[in-house]
Amino acid sequence: MPGNPNEIKLVNNAMSNATRRNIMNFLSSGDKSTEEIGGKVGKTMLDFHLKLLQQASLIEIEEGAVKLSEYGKNFLKDKEEKGTDKTADLSKVKPVEVTEVRQLLPCIADSSKFRVIANMAPPLGGALKVLEPLFPRGRYSDKINALIIQKGEVITTVYGAGKVTMTMIKNEGEAREALDNLRSTINEAIAKGVAPAPREKVRVEPMELYKYLPQTNCGKCGDQSCYTFAIKLMSGEASLDKCTPLTEPKYALNQEHLQVLTAYI
The missing domain is CATH 1.10.15.40 (Electron transport complex subunit B, putative Fe-S cluster)
Known part of the structure; x- marks a missing residue:
């Protein structure tokens, strides 16, 4: 079982990639062929991903069949146990409103479009992390305490303190419509009291x-x-x-x- 610093580094590197994490989760239900894995996670660089997982002692490959190693099974089990007490509870979070659109500035990259700065109240703070699964292309950043959402060319950033920024907006009407949709999506989750379970993000090629x-x-x-x-x-x-x-x-x-x-x- 990996234990020295170099081996731990191999494991951390192997599990830092979403495709490789998906492969591990897919194998948790049983041994799979490389064709089955390719059908699930995509065939782009599949051999490379499998090689890194094998080097980290997380999987074993024999005659085209791929399975979790004993260490790989224990690794996933440990991760699951650590996450069991993290319930996505929104029962104490209050519904939000977009209180104002403060600025509409020309985008640096495209002067024909705008960068919007708005306010959302009450501030959502740490609840933003729980809300991440609501958005297929959304990610929460601990570093800036913000939820970053991509939809086409538009990137929306919702900060824990209440500020909302949007880029590549055509006009104020589009900005208000997008902000209203954002508010509705968040408030629907708050009304349920529990955010949906994390779902697989759109694969990046x-x-x-x-x-x-x-x-x-x-x-x-x-x-x-x-x-x-x-x-x-x-x-x-x-x-x-x-x-x-x-x-x-x-x-x-x-x-x-x-x-x-x-x-x-």
């Missing part, structure tokens, strides 16, 4: 990451092409900060989208 990279193939990240860099982002071999052109103002929106997408990997 390398081409989707590539779409928001500069596509200049400048090589500043150390890779020959932006697509190669996108593949390394998917596998966890590279981090977004290696793409220095993204810090240029013209790529501000691209960087914001990529930060959201890489959170699902």
Whole structure:
């Protein structure tokens, strides 16, 4: 069973990726063929994901059959036991209202669209983490205490303190409609008292990451092409900060989208 620092590092790296976590959860119901696993999580880089899980001693592969190792079974069991007392309770959370749309500013990346700043009250604080499963492309950030939601080009960030920001909005009418839908979704969950169980996020593919990279193939990240860099982002071999052109103002929106997408990997 992994125990020394290097082995623990292998396990942490293997389980840092959503696809590999999905593979582990899929195997918890029994042994599977590589074809079955590919049908469940996608065949993109499947061999690579299985190799990392095998190197971490979490799975065993024999003649095309994949199964959890004893350590893998114990690892999942330990994770499940640690999470059993974390009930998504919303019974004490009060319904929210959008109290005002304070600012409508031109977007940096596209001056024909707007960045909206609004207020939501009462502030939701830590309840935002419980609400994350309501949104297929939503993630909660402990670092900034905010729920970040992506829908098409629009990125909405709901902060625990009550502020709401939205990017790439066409006009104030669209902003108010989107905010009203957000309020309704949150209040429906609050009325039930318990948020829905976490659901599998939309899978992110390398081409989707590539779409928001500069596509200049400048090589500043150390890779020959932006697509190669996108593949390394998917596998966890590279981090977004290696793409220095993204810090240029013209790529501000691209960087914001990529930060959201890489959170699902």
